[in-house]
Amino acid sequence: MKVALKIWRYDAVAGERALREYEVDAPEEATLLDCLDLVKDRVDGTLAYRKSCRMMICGSCGMRMDGAAVLACKTRMYEIAESGHVPVISAMGNLPIVKDLVVDMEPFWRKIRAVTPWLEPGYSDPGERENVVSREEMAAIHKESLCIMCGCCVSECNSMEADPDFLGPAALAKGMRFVGDARDQARVERLQAYSEPHGIWDCTRCYFCQERCPKGVDPRDAIAKLGAEAMKEGIDSDLGAKHAKWFVTSAKTTGWLRETELVPKTQGVVRSLKEIGFAMNLLRHGKVPPPIPPHVAKHVGEARALYDLVKHEGREGAQGIVQVEKPLSRLEHGESGYEEAAARGPYGPGSFARPFLPDENETEEEAGT
C-alpha cells in the first residue's frame, strides 16, 4: 500500500522547522514506525526518531500523529492509508525538540527522579526470604507498574503546558506505584511531598493523559488515588485538597454543593472577601442559590448513607476511587472489531478446528461434532 506522511522536520543547529511530505510503499501490516523506517532507508537518511523494541514495551518511539501522542510501533497505518488521509507526524509536546521527532527527555526524567522513585522498605538487610504480599495487595499497583515511561501522557498534559514545573502524570503515576505498595514504609512522607505545589492538586483533570496512554496506566486515576490517600492521612493543606474535602462535607450535610461556603472553606475568609462582588453578581443572575436558609436536598439521606457505606467498607482512600478500567487485563482493552469473534465464540462456526492429540483422533471427532 502507498502511505503518505507529512513530517515536521526540525534542525536544531540551523533552528529551522519545515513540514515535509513523504510517500512510501509499505506492506499492509506496516505500522507508523515501519513507514518511518522506509522513509529513512529509501528517501531521506537524515530523518531522526527513536526506536528500539517495536513491540510497545521499550517506550522509545513516542511522537505525535495529527497532534495526539502515539507510540509509532503500535500505530497501524492500513486504515489511515486506505482512507486517503495524510497524517501529520511531529515530536511530542511539552519537551524541547532535539531534532525532527526526537525530544530531550531529561526534563521528563528529572520529574521522575523528584518523586523518590524507589522502594523505601525501612530496612537494609533483606533477610532470607521474600516479603509475603497478597495478590490483592499487589493488584493495587498493577496499572501503575505497566508504565513504560514513553512520555505520551506528559506530551498531552494541559497542566504542564501552563506550569512547566508541574510534576505531571508519569511521575505521579510512578509515585502511586510506591504509595500503593504494601512494602513501602515512606507512604506518608511521599503523600506530603506530592501534595506540595506543582503536585497532585495541580492536575486539571482534563483526562488527556488517560486518553493517550498506550499501555492503560491511566495516570489520572493514579493522581486521583494519591489525592484520596493524602486526604485519608489528613494531608489537606493545599487548596485543591480543601476544595475536595468541602465537596464531601457539603454533599453529606445537605446533599448539594453549597458554593457560597465552598469558596471561604477552600480559600479562607480573607481571600473570599475579595470575591464578594463576583458572588453577588452570580446571585443576582440566579447562578447560585441564596446561602440562607440552607438548601437541603429531598433525599439527603441517600447521600449520607453513601458516605457511611464508603466509611464502613474502609474505602476512604485509593480504594474508593472508581477507576477507568483500561489496563491490559481487561476484556474491553484493545482494538475494536473483535465483537464478531466474541459472538461466534472460540469454537463456533468459522473458527479453527478444536485441537487434538494424534492418538485421540476419534474422541476429537466426537468432540468436534
Place this chain on the structure above:
Amino acid sequence: MRAAIEAFDTGASVGVVSKLHPTRSHSGAAEGGINAALGNSAEDSPEQHAFDTVKGSDYLGDQDAIEILAQEAPGDIYQLEHWGCVFSRDDQGRLAQRPFGAAGSPRTVYSADITGHVLIHVLYEQVMKRMEQGGMTVHEEYFAWRLAVEDGRCVGVVCWDLLEGGLELVVGKSVVLATGGMGRIYRATTNAYACNGDGMAIALHAGLPLKDMEFMQFHPTTLYPSGVLITEGCRGEGGYLINRDGERFMARYAPKALELASRDVVSRSETTEIEAGRGVNGSVLLDLRHLGAERVLTRLPGSRELAMTFAGVDPIYDPIPVRPGAHYHMGGVETDNWGATELPGLYAAGEVACVSVHGANRLGGNSLMETITFGRRAGQAAAEAALADVGQHEVSGEELAKAERGLETLLARNEGERPWKIRDELGASMLENYGVFRYPERMERQLEVIAGLRERYERVVVEDKGSVFNTDLTQAIELGYMLDLAWCMVQAGLAREESRGAHSRPSDFPERDDERFLKHSITRWTDEGPELSYEEVRMTKWQPEVRTY
C-alpha cells in the same frame, strides 16, 4: 545495570554508558520469567535446576558456571523482591512460579507476561537511587564504538554522543560489557533494532576470543508476520501448538514434554511441520482458546495485546499464528565465572558474554537469571579489581584519535551504497542459509554472500553528515558489526560437524558427536578474518546422555 549497582555497592565510582536510555534495553521485552529453584510451587532444588540446564545445553554448558547460577539464583531473586520488584504472587502471597520448557519443576518466577519490564524498571529505580547518592553517572544515548586498550589492559571505551554529537573517550579502570545480543543479523527475529552484537564485535576487534558463535537459538513462538515474541509462558500456562489440521503435532516429536520440550526441539518440529505443508501461511498455530478468557486476561495480557495489535487475532477466540525466529545467541565474549575476560580490566555479562551457562541451547527463563547473577558477579569483580588498582594510569587517547580518523573517512564518502539494502540482504540470507536447519552447501553459499556484502560495505555511504542524533551513522556502524559476526557464526557452524542443541545438520551430521565436538569453539579475529580453535567443556558431575523430552 545489575553490574553497575553491584560495582557501586562494592565501593567503586561507576559510569553507565548506553546507546539507549537504560529502560529501553531489550531485556525489558522479556516476557515469561526468570528461573530460580525457590520451591514455592512444587519441590525443587538448585541441583535439579542445574541438571535441567546442563541437559538443555546439550551438555555443552560449563557445569561449574551452571552450578553457580542455580545456587545463587534464589538469593538474587529475593534481593530483587526486596528492591520492590512487582512479581506475581501465589495464594499464600509468596512468589508465584510457573512451568517452563524442559524444566523438571515449576521454577519460573514471573510478573504476568511482562517480567523483563518489571525487572528493568526495578533496576533503574535502584540506579536512580544511587545517582542521587552521588558516584554513579549514566551517559545516556552514548554509542560505544571501540575499546581503548593500552599496555595490555582495557582502559576505557570510545563513544559517540548521539544527542550532542562528538567522540569521547570514557575511561575506567574496569569496563564491563553488557550490550546484549545480535538477533538483528536475521530478518525474522524477536530482537529489538538495538540488538546488533555491538559488544561482541568491539571485543572481537580488540583481540578477544568469542566462544560458541555457531549457536543461535530460534524461539518457537514468534508472531507472524511481525516477529515479536509471544512468551513461552503461553505454553507454560497450558497453551497448545497445532498444525493446520488442529493436531497437537508435538506429540510426535516429544511425546512426554509435548509443547514444553526444549526450545531447539520445538523450533525444529515446527519447521518440519511447515516444510511438510502442514502449516498455515508459513506458520503453525499457538492455541490458547481452551484456557478461557479469565486465564488469558490475568496471566497473559501482554501476549494478547501483541497478538491483537500485530496480527489482528484475539487469542481468546482464535489461535495465534507463530513461527520460529532468531531469539537468543548462546555464544559471546568468553569469560570466567566472575565475568572476567582474558584482557585485564575487561569484563562481560549477559547475552554479550559466554560463561557458558547455556551451551548449545538456552532454557527459557535462564537468560534473565544469567543477567542478574552474572551481572552481579561481574560488577563485584570489576569494582574489586578497580579499587585494588591504586595507581594513576596515563591514557594516551590514541584510540580516540584512531576513531576520529575512521569517522572522518566514513562521513567523507559520498559515492556508494546506503546500508539498508546490505542489511536486508544479510537478514534474509542468514535466515535462508543459516536458520533452524543447516546444510553444508547452504552454509558455503552463505560465506560467499557475506563476503560479497562485506565488499559492498567497504563503500557504504552515510547520508546524514550532521552531529545531532545521527542514527544514520550509528546504523551504518552497527551493520559493520553484524557482517563480521555473521562471518564468525557461519564459519564456526560449518566446522561443527555434528548436531547439538540449536545447531542442527539433518543432511550430513544428524547426530551429536561427543567424541569430536564436546567442546567449545573459540573464534579470534585476524587480518584474514575469523580463526577457529577449540576448548574443553568444564564438567563437574554430569556425563553426556541421550537427550529426549
